[in-house]
Amino acid sequence: MKRIMMVALTCSVLAACSSTPTAEQEGAGVEDRNAKPAQPAKPAASKAATKPAVEKAVTGNPLKDPANILSKRSVFFDLDSNIVKDEFKPVVSAHSRYLQQNRGVKITIQGHADERGSREYNLALGQRRADAVKQAMQLLGVQASQIETISYGEEKPKATGQGEAAWAENRRADIAYPND
Amino acid sequence: MTLNFLSGLRSPQSLFYRTLMLVLILLAALSFPALAQLRIEVIGAGATQIPVAIVPFQAEAGLAQQLTPVVAADLERSGLFRLIDAGGVNPVPHEPEQVDYAQWRARGAEALVIGSVVKAPDGRHEIRFRVLDVTRQTQLTGYAYFAADSQLRLTAHKIADMVYERLTGDPGVFATRIAYVVKRGARFELHVADADGHGSQSILSSDEPIISPAWAPDGTRLAYVSFEQKKPIVYVQSLITGGRRAVAGFYGSNSSPAWSPDGRRLAVTLTRDGGSQIYLINADGSGAPQRITRSSAIDTEANFSPDGQSILFTSDRGGGPQIYRMPAEGGPAQRVTFEGNYNVSPRHSPDGKSFTFIQRANGRFNVGIYDIATRQLQILTDGGIDESPTFAPNGKMILYASRTRGRGILASVSSDGRTKYRLTADTGDVREPAWGPIIRK
Numbered sequence: 068m069k070r071i072m073m074v075a076l077t078c079s080v081l082a083a084c085s086s087t088p089t090a091e092q093e094g095a096g097v098e099d100r101n102a103k104p105a106q107p108a109k110p111a112a113s114k115a116a117t118k119p120a121v122e123k124a125v126t127g128n129p130l131k132d133p134a135n136i137l138s139k140r141s142v143f144f145d146l147d148s149n150i151v152k153d154e155f156k157p158v159v160s161a162h163s164r165y166l167q168q169n170r171g172v173k174i175t176i177q178g179h180a181d182e183r184g185s186r187e188y189n190l191a192l193g194q195r196r197a198d199a200v201k202q203a204m205q206l207l208g209v210q211a212s213q214i215e216t217i218s219y220g221e222e223k224p225k226a227t228g229q230g231e232a233a234w235a236e237n238r239r240a241d242i243a244y245p246n247d
Numbered sequence: 248m249t250l251n252f253l254s255g256l257r258s259p260q261s262l263f264y265r266t267l268m269l270v271l272i273l274l275a276a277l278s279f280p281a282l283a284q285l286r287i288e289v290i291g292a293g294a295t296q297i298p299v300a301i302v303p304f305q306a307e308a309g310l311a312q313q314l315t316p317v318v319a320a321d322l323e324r325s326g327l328f329r330l331i332d333a334g335g336v337n338p339v340p341h342e343p344e345q346v347d348y349a350q351w352r353a354r355g356a357e358a359l360v361i362g363s364v365v366k367a368p369d370g371r372h373e374i375r376f377r378v379l380d381v382t383r384q385t386q387l388t389g390y391a392y393f394a395a396d397s398q399l400r401l402t403a404h405k406i407a408d409m410v411y412e413r414l415t416g417d418p419g420v421f422a423t424r425i426a427y428v429v430k431r432g433a434r435f436e437l438h439v440a441d442a443d444g445h446g447s448q449s450i451l452s453s454d455e456p457i458i459s460p461a462w463a464p465d466g467t468r469l470a471y472v473s474f475e476q477k478k479p480i481v482y483v484q485s486l487i488t489g490g491r492r493a494v495a496g497f498y499g500s501n502s503s504p505a506w507s508p509d510g511r512r513l514a515v516t517l518t519r520d521g522g523s524q525i526y527l528i529n530a531d532g533s534g535a536p537q538r539i540t541r542s543s544a545i546d547t548e549a550n551f552s553p554d555g556q557s558i559l560f561t562s563d564r565g566g567g568p569q570i571y572r573m574p575a576e577g578g579p580a581q582r583v584t585f586e587g588n589y590n591v592s593p594r595h596s597p598d599g600k601s602f603t604f605i606q607r608a609n610g611r612f613n614v615g616i617y618d619i620a621t622r623q624l625q626i627l628t629d630g631g632i633d634e635s636p637t638f639a640p641n642g643k644m645i646l647y648a649s650r651t652r653g654r655g656i657l658a659s660v661s662s663d664g665r666t667k668y669r670l671t672a673d674t675g676d677v678r679e680p681a682w683g684p685i686i687r688k
Contacts, residue, residue: 175478184612185591185605185634186458186679187503187516188561188568190479191523191545194500198521216518217478218500222456 129165130244136161140242142200143235149199159200162242163207170213176200177241178218179225181234190220196240285444285657285670285677293326293666297414300331300356304376305341305363311396314374317403318360321421321443322410325643326666331356343377343386351381358387358414362406371395374402378410388413400445420639424683425646426460426469427657431675437471439486442639442682444670450484460681461504461513463530469681470494470504470513470530481515483530494532505549505558506530507575514539514549514558525549525560527576539577548592551575552599559583559593559602570604570617584617586624592635596642596662603636603645603662614647616662627664637682648678 129135142155151159166172178193197216205211226236299322303315322328331354340346341363351359362376377389388409394402401422408419423442428435429449435457440447451457455474462469463483470483479502484491495501499518503525506513510530517526517536523545526536540546544564551558555575562571562580567588573580584590589607596602599619606615606624611631617624627645636647639659644666646659651669655676658669670677 183610184589184607185548185561185568187548188545188563188591190458190500190502191516191547194518194523195545198518215478216499218518219456219474219479220458222458222474 137165141239142196142242144196144199144238144240146234146238149195151199151203156203159203160207163204163209166204166209166213167207170210172244173213173215174245175243176214176216177243178216178220179223179237179239179241180218180221181237182221182224182229183234186220186222190218190222193218193220193240196238200240200242284447285440285672287320287324287444288669288671289324289326290667290669291326291665292329293661294663296327296329297357298329298331298355299358299360299410299414300333300351300354301360302333302336302340302362304361304374305339307362307364310364310372310399312399312403314362314364314399314403314406315360317400317443318407318410321404321407321419324443324668325411325419326661327411327415343379346379346384348381348384356381358410360406360410367393369393372399374406376406378413400441404441404443417643418641418685420641420644420682420685423640423685424466425657426462426681426683427648427677428457428460428679429672429675429677430456430655437469439469439683450486450489458679459503460679461506462681462683463506464508464510464684466684466686468510468530470506472502472504481513483513483532492532494530495528495536497536503547503549505551507551508553508555514551514560516547516549523547525558537577539573539575540580541577550593550595550602552595553597554599559595561591561593570602584624590615594636594638596638597640598642601642601662603638605634605636614645614660616645625664627660627662628658630658633658635679637680639682640685646680646682648680 130137132138136158139158142151142158176197178197180189180192194216197218201214201216204214224237226233301315301319307313307315319330323330336350338345340361346359359379359381360376362374365373367373371393373391373393375391378387380387390409392402392405404422407421411419420442424439425442426437426439428437433454435453436449437451437457437460438447438449453473453475458472460469460471467487468483468485470481472479472481479500480493481495481501481504482491483494495515495517497517497519501515501517503516504513512527513530515526515528516523522543524538525540525546526538528536542562542564544562546560546562548561549558557572558575559570559572561568565582568591569582570584570590570593571580571582587606587608590604592605593602601616601618603614603616605612606626612633613626613630614628614633614636615624615626630649633647633649636645638645642662644659644661646657649656649658655678656669656671657677657680660667
């Protein structure tokens, strides 16, 4: 909890498009469009970096706080690989810790695949990615009963179109909480 | 598009004009409830074609739906027939005794189709037709159908089936139906249409994806995978009542339904025990799933052999996805495909002697056919983005999904690779085809 407060204290206010998981850069100065205020005390549409003292009033949901690593929900995979890369271990760790501290919360991990090839085989590939993230979380102590893994295969791409850029975005597993 | 195909025909002026008229009539017919329909474009024809002349039936001009244009289009689309000009004959023959065989021989016809339509006492149409052998001057077959207005198109397909069967020896599939998924914007629909793309009906409409439709062997039900509950679940829906049941909605993902030949069970892919594995379930969803694969790999895309004894499936237990065969109740699996590192989506032919599949080579995905006895395979397409092959129930054509100019379409190729046609929707992407069975009534 203290660590979350530290993160909140030291970041600027960011845009809060929290319903779709996006690989946003932490700390980027994004304009406050579509702000879903997680901090009730703040007035809307503030772009300015605020003083730490004001930020102390933040008591919102860390899962939706764009300044919080928990708002990052996607783990991206290399082609033909189910290995959770090092760069995503902090995200997996953060969610694992949250689930251990909130044992009543259940998540769904949704696997995805790029659009090349058989839809059913891609459904299974997406499933494998979701399972890889679940396994990583279990190794960190999360109970299996808190996680259901499913797959969307190639059916709900985040990036449409052909080419490696789009394909890379769709090779991922998303962590979804009940009230997303 | 269709007019472009016409200019490629080598034919005399009058045949060109007649065929043009035929196609324009077809286009006009096809443009009514246009949104629901798939449009056909024939691309290639078979090697040997039987020359057949189809004479407009007596009194068909006044019908709500003309018959001979549909018969002609069906036979031409099969790639096995060449239509002979049937115009400019006086008198127009509707009965055998009216036929001047010499005239038809001179035009190059080997078979002649004639017929008539009269009003039956109960108000329906009585449609009589005969298929005549021009060389031997005998009748090959003849039949009469009774049809209401709404059944005229189906009757024309049945006539085409009879002509096809009598002249080729194989059952026709013109009176069958296909299922497919249409995506328009954010909306998904599961459609059932005639095999020529006409008369499509939406049987499921959803904001979430629909994949893997599969026909029950008796043609009365469709199994499919829907994501409407935010995860993949297998449903079985009756085409007669519209009612449906979720037959596999277990923990994890549920997908890839395949019917046993007796229509009582489905093979499905479940992840309830961790990992994608194949299970047998009752088609009514009762009872517990019976697991039939036991690997730590991906096992999916099960497909029963027509005799119900074995199952082909996709597995990457060897490293990359290949096609394997196992006994229908589970047991040791034998690898079947060895060429290349990606072979998926196996579907048995109706006679069980071959199967169609998708092979990836050099990053391109194409439809292949594999002969089980000889172990020879042939790649039938070169689209490079082909998927979901499904056999026609007479084993002569394979329908599959592809893309052209950025849009999802269906395409069909004959099992020898020579005859091709495409089915496109007016708007949206078409994908996931499944060819329904021949229904004998």
